[in-house]
Amino acid sequence: MKDDRRKQPSLAARLKYLDDAIDLARGRAPESVIEATDALIERAGERLSIAGEHTVVALAGATGSGKSSTLNAVTGTQLATAGVTRPTTSEAMAVSWGTELPAELLDWLGVRRRHLIATGDGALRDLVLLDLPDHDSTEVAHRLTVDRLVEQVDMMVWIVDPQKYADAALHDGYLKPLASHADIMVVVLNQADRLTPDARAAALADLRRLLDSEGLGAVRVLAMSAVTGEGVPEFRAVLEAAARAKAASRMRFAADVTRQAGLLAGELGSGPIPVLDEASLEGVYASMAQAASVPVVVDGVRDAWQHRGALATGWPMVSWVKRLKPDPLKRLRMGLAPTALSPTEVSRTSLPKATSVQRAKLDASVRGVIETATAGLPRGWADRIRAVARGNDARVIDRLDRAVASTDLKMDAGHGWWIVVTILQWLLFAALVAGGVWLLLPALLALAQVPVELPLLLWFGWPAQLVLVAGGVAGGVLVALLSRVFVNAGAAVKARSARRALMTSVTEVADEEIVEPVRAELERLAAAREAVAKAR
The missing domain is CATH 3.40.50.300 (P-loop containing nucleotide triphosphate hydrolases)
Known part of the structure; x- marks a missing residue:
């Protein structure tokens, strides 16, 4: 029994635990309980500081x-x-x-x-x-x-x-x-x-x-x-x-602390504290991704990769037509380098604004998190969690747009082989031009009445100029078709990578604006209960 008593915290320690508990519960527990506890701590401090026994x-x-x-x-x-x-x-x-x-x-x-x-x-x-x-x-x-x-x-x-x-x-x-x-x-x-x-x-x-x-x-x-x-x-x-x-005063305040800690404990509840796991947050992350137009950006990444790949590896005779079409990502004002913006311009996207349906889904998912986080909690704490979860509604969409705009989509990596194909395509195009000029040169010389007889060169029995023209056309088209297969495969990889990067950015916004404030309140409640238990 003596050992048990020695393990009990001192009155000063219990008062400190009680003080910690009301600091944690302030604004969440009824003000009458907070004020009464404050008064007790102040009264105990004054009484115990008076000299004499x-x-x-x-x-x-x-x-x-x-x-x-x-x-x-x-x-x-x-x-x-x-x-x-x-x-x-x-x-x-x-x-x-x-x-x-x-x-x-x-x-x-x-x-x-x-x-x-x-x-x-x-x-x-x-x-x-x-x-x-x-x-x-x-x-x-x-x-x-x-x-x-x-x-x-x-x-x-x-x-x-x-x-x-x-x-x-x-x-x-x-x-x-x-x-x-x-x-x-x-x-x-x-x-x-x-x-x-x-x-x-x-x-x-x-x-x-x-x-x-x-x-x-x-x-x-x-x-x-x-x-x-x-x-x-x-x-x-x-x-x-x-x-x-000479122990009555300490016994008195010990009893006061026990009573007041009991009242505060009643306001903090005793049920299990909810846990926000990944499963309960999937809805918020998904609805935020929809509101932030992540699917649109992912499609834009895929289309932009295919567009840029076609420009770099396509047959020069027809790929120039694609240059007349705008780049899908640049049209969304995504993936722009800082130099592409004016010095006073804020990095913003041209993504479509969240629709009423998307906003409704986002609101419903946030309500679902709130319901999970407040299940079985005392009213004061539940009200506080609702306030912190909905307190940043006005800026969430704006932050999502900024987060998406600042996400590194890594569009400048993974296309080194395009350069080799581009050089090859231009070599094939040069062969086509050379063969074509060679084919037209006799006619041009005849028109000009220039008596020059060109040598006849054969390659496997075919005139060399004809081989150059046919090889330039066939080779360019074949290389373009093969490159398209690899470009499309790379576009799918880039789209998946972009989705992961964008979801990371969206998750960070959701965590900072909703999840972490709610978790902080739940941790605060756990700390308040622990402090009250020690005070009792």
Whole structure:
């Protein structure tokens, strides 16, 4: 058991965990819980920083319960005015044992009426006993004072009388809400001298039963008569034990932390935290790709590769016609080098804008992610996830266009062989031209009446000039047809590569604008739950 206690975090550590938890939950948990937790941390910090080891015990109760008589009986003085002559002020009164008044502590408590009972190393040394106003007073100021000090004192003693010990105002307003503080509360049945032994035993038994039913089983119950002195020594012994232990303040704040952490834990929920896996995100990525016209760009890459390949490897006699057609990628303003843009121009595409159908699909896929991410989460956190997931709707399409425009489609790589084919085609074209001129040269010389007889050259029995013309035509067409096969195959490869690159760009936008903000909120919730668990 001792080993288990040593493993428990200190009060300072628990307060730090609680502070971390509310920082994580701020803006997501109800503001009332956040404010109450902030107030507790501030109150604990102030109280624990006050010098000295005083224990503050408050005597609280209803009108006529005998709080003031109890204080006089314990102190052996007549400092508190009881009965009908009791002042109507809302101020509490403090009695302190020791060599000097704990002024700093009493100032923090806001108690101006204070008395010192000089004592050396007596059993009640460093005890501060407060006499509070009536918690059922018709004066609002009285009740406010009680409510404030109940949150500040180290130990609570509730003085009840035989007629009103079951009063709902006490049990519902104070005892039940403080069930987590049962270890530092005592209920004293005063005016016991007015009851017969049997009636007293019955009243104590009923009071005990009532407290147990309210989760206050750890609260000590005493019987006392401030008038006859019966039970006063036993009650005084309880105060002496609290003064000697000097642990009431830490026990009080430990109970406060437990209670407040429990309230915060209730707001954070306890169900499993959703996980956004790849399967749940496929719809978003796919719908974003459609909205960003990725299929159009992929088709453009395929067509552009085929267009450029045909220009480079086609037969020069007909490939020039293709130059009259615009480049499919340049028409989309894709794959432009920086030098192709003016110095003040932003890199934009000419892709078709997302249609209403595409936007609707994108919206539906985002809603699907939100539903997955918020399943079983507390309302505050679910609302926050919806806000971060939809907060960038206005700029998502613009960012997608920029991402697509800036994607490296690698259109300048993989076509080195085109140069060889281009040279070969021009050599074949040169052979065609040379053969054609050779064929026409005799006629031209005859027209010019130039008496020159050209030599006859044969190649495998065919005139060389005819071989050059036929070889130039046949070779050019054959090379063009074979090149087209390889160009088309390369176009398919380029299209697949472009799709992967474009999907990477689209995924990055989706992750930055939607997925990562949502995951950050889920991780924040997990961290808040962990901090609360440590604080409890």
